[in-house]
Amino acid sequence: KAGVTQTPRYLIKTRGQQVTLSCSPISGHRSVSWYQQTPGQGLQFLFEYFSETQRNKGNFPGRFSGRQFSNSRSEMNVSTLELGDSALYLCASSLPTLDYEQYFGPGTRLTVT
Amino acid sequence: AQSVTQLGSHVSVSEGALVLLRCNYSSSVPPYLFWYVQYPNQGLQLLLKYTTGATLVKGINGFEAEFKKSETSFHLTKPSAHMSDAAEYFCAVSVTIQGAQKLVFGQGTRLTINP
Numbered sequence: 488k489a490g491v492t493q494t495p496r497y498l499i500k501t502r503g504q505q506v507t508l509s510c511s512p513i514s515g516h517r518s519v520s521w522y523q524q525t526p527g528q529g530l531q532f533l534f535e536y537f538s539e540t541q542r543n544k545g546n547f548p549g550r551f552s553g554r555q556f557s558n559s560r561s562e563m564n565v566s567t568l569e570l571g572d573s574a575l576y577l578c579a580s581s582l583p584t585l586d587y588e589q590y591f592g593p594g595t596r597l598t599v600t
Numbered sequence: 601a602q603s604v605t606q607l608g609s610h611v612s613v614s615e616g617a618l619v620l621l622r623c624n625y626s627s628s629v630p631p632y633l634f635w636y637v638q639y640p641n642q643g644l645q646l647l648l649k650y651t652t653g654a655t656l657v658k659g660i661n662g663f664e665a666e667f668k669k670s671e672t673s674f675h676l677t678k679p680s681a682h683m684s685d686a687a688e689y690f691c692a693v694s695v696t697i698q699g700a701q702k703l704v705f706g707q708g709t710r711l712t713i714n715p
Contacts, residue, residue: 491643520702530690530705543700577643579703586632586651587694587701591643 489514491592493578499598505566508595512559512580518542519561520589521553524575533576536561537583565597573599602627602695606706614714619663619678621709623691626672632694633674634703635665639687647689650674661685686713 492511500506512519520543521533532545536555553563559580565572575596579589607622625631632651636644648659655667661684665676674691691706 493643529707532702532704535700535702543697543702579644586649587703588634588646588649589703591636591645593641593643596641 491578491580491590493576493592493595495595496593497596497598499600500568501600502568502570504568505564506568506597507562507564508576508578508597510561510563510578510580510592512561512578513590516580516582516590517559518581518583519555519559520579520581521561521563522577522579523547524577524594525573530577533563568599570599573597602631602693602704604691604693604704604706606689606691606709608709609707610710610712612712612714613681615683616680619676619681619685619711621676621689621691621711623665623674623676623706624672625674625691625693627693627695633665633667634692634694635659635663635674635676636690636692636705637661637687638690638708644690647676681711681713683713683715686711 494509518537520535523531535543539555550566555561575594577594578592581589605624634649635647648657650667658664663678688710692703
């Protein structure tokens with residue numbers, strides 16, 4: 488079974504631009520979560536989607552948004568990029584199990600200049 | 601609120617020595633606990649998890665962890681370190697907030713192996 492895939496793997500954007508990142512979960516997984524990873528803040532939860540609905544949201548500004556499609560693929564969008572948005576963005580998918588084990592993709596490295 | 605604390609942001613051991621990475625959690629209910637490993641420029645890979653049952657959990661690559669409820673700990677160990685174990689390790693707890701689940705991660709511990 489193919490793992491979680493994320494595209495693109497690397498991205499360089501300029502401050503003020505917007506960016507869209509894509510995540511394809513493992514086949515059969517309907518939950519997709521997004522995390523931001525930075526050296527200073529560590530792994531921070533952005534949001535989770537399940538069956539095209541946002542089910543959970545972290546403490547990030549409204550510039551960060553996401554959506555999920557009927558095939559469970561998910562996108563996240565960051566508008567009006569700031570230098571501080573430079574990070575590794577990780578996507579994870581999971582089955583609806585009690586323990587909520589998550590399977591991570593390789594991430595998208597976003598650099599904002 | 602449920603949280604995870606990893607003691608030591610950096611741990612350095614010699615090849616062949618014991619690896620011990622510490623994790624303490626706070627949870628008002630029996631927790632589901634995880635250890636993930638991250639190699640450079642990669643995502644997180646599950647090493648092992650504790651759900652219920654046996655408190656000593658064995659994972660991949662020779663790692664194991666013991667759930668100690670009385671100490672609210674879930675420390676990760678490996679008897680003999682290999683150079684390939686150099687990576688960042690994250691402890692996490694599964695929490696449910698208003699009916700929705702998510703993983704809460706510790707700050708991570710970077711493991712360095714000295715030849």
